[in-house]
Amino acid sequence: MFTSREGVTLDSIAAPLRRWLLNPVLTVPAALVLSGFATATPNTDSIKFLVPVCALVLAGVLLSLNDYLDKQFANNWVSDNTWNWDEEIVVVTGGSVGIGASICDQLLARNSRTRIVVIDYAPLGWQPKQEETRLSYYQCDLSDSNALRSTCERIRSEVGHPTVLFNNAGLVRGVSIMDGSYGDIEATVRTNLIAPMLLAKEFLPEMVKRDHGHILHTGSLSCVTPPALIADYAATKAGxxxxxxxxQLELKNIHNAPRVRLTIGIFSFIRTALISGHTNVPNFLLPLLHVDTVGEAMVSAVYSGYGSTIYLPGFNRVASTLRGGPEWFFRILREATANFRINFRGRHEVDSQTGKILKA
Structure with a gap:
């Protein structure tokens, strides 16, 4: 009950407590029952429990109200009941390994008829467990805008217009701004930021036309608390x-497509080929996330039919909030990243002059 893929963590304990102790559906009836007992028999112990139960009711109502408002504002107060996962076309960048492979696996586990398109420079490193799946693979260096444009044209021609886009592909070089090459910076920015923009530009017109679609970004806590040696990577995640x-604002106010959904995940370190080592932070507070934990959260988001911001672990929400607090306090928090023992070199080989990806 209190464990997860990452072991016993703050999230694994807080989640069930939130579902039970801070659930107004459960706490409001309990408060009413205790209130009735306290009124009928004033000298009983029920009065002792009434105050803490009422506090739980208030906290639960406020949290539920906040969740409701977050959901409605993120989705323009409109629903979309037209999702049909036999007909949706899902593009997953970086879908050959890691998080992308997990996303594909979980999509197929939910509905093996969903058409999935993997775009990656690395060869497809997995095979579907289900039979007769509709899986397509396109090899593409996403840092090359011409190759990206050509690949998108092929997808529309050969598969159809995508209705879901997982902007998941990314790379990290793990060197300081001064020590890194031109190629390191250019490959990182083109792959992690320019490619997602161009992919959105390619596939959004049809989503807007139908007022139906979902774009999901694999983000990072580094956009809030960037550690040393990944300044370029963190900058792309902030972008x-x-x-x-x-x-969010363009789709609603300019293109009149309020039902096209947007989701971003603010994730801490994930056990992928991009990094190795440990954070020197207690696993209970800031665990290294399993790829299936991230993939599950992203797939659950798209299946919900609503856009959202996903914070994993939950501490990331606190860190994001603290960013608006006193600068000196937030600096202390950022200085703690100096204790990380993480190798950020990643798996990619990049031409130091041109930024062209040589090996993924």
Whole structure:
């Protein structure tokens, strides 16, 4: 009950407590029953429990109200009941391994008829468990805008117009701004930020025309608390967050497509080939996330039919909130990243002059 793929963590304990102790559906009736007992028999112990139960009711109502408002504002107060996962076309960038492979696997587990298109430079590193799936693979260096444009044209021609886009592909070089090459920076920015923008540009017109679709971005806590050695990577993730927020307003106010959904995940370190090592932070507070934990959260978001911001672990929400607090306090929090023992070199080989990806 209190465990997860990452072990016993703050999230694994807080989630069930939230479902039970801070659930107004459960706490309001309990408060009413205790109130009735306290009124009928004033000298009983029920009065002792009434105050804490009422406090739980108030906290639960406020949290539920906040969740409701978050959901409605993120989705323009409109629903979309037209989702048909036999007909949806889902594009997953970086879908050959890691988070992308987990997303594909979980999509197929939910509905093996869903058409999935994987775009990646690396060869497809997995095979569907289900029979007769509709899976397509397109090899593409996403840092090359011409190759990206050509690949998108092929997808529309050969598969159809995508209705879901997982902007998941990314790379990290793990060097300081001064020590990194031109190629390191250019490959990182083109793959992690420019490619998601161009992919959105390619596939959004049909989504807007239908007022139906969902774009999901794999973000990072580094956009809030960037550690040393990944300044370029963190900058792209901050840009991805800005893209997410700007698109929310553009879709609603400029393109009149309030039902096209947008989701971004603010994730801490994930056990993928991009990093190795440990954070020197207690696993209870900031665990290294399993790829299936992230994939599950992203797929659950798209299946909900609503856009959202996903914070994993939940501490990331606190860190994001603290960003608006006193600068000195937030600096102390950021200084803690100096204790990380993480190798950010990743798996990619990049041409140091041109930024062209040589090996993924």
């Amino acid at each position: 991805l967050l800005a893209l997410h927020k700007a698109l």
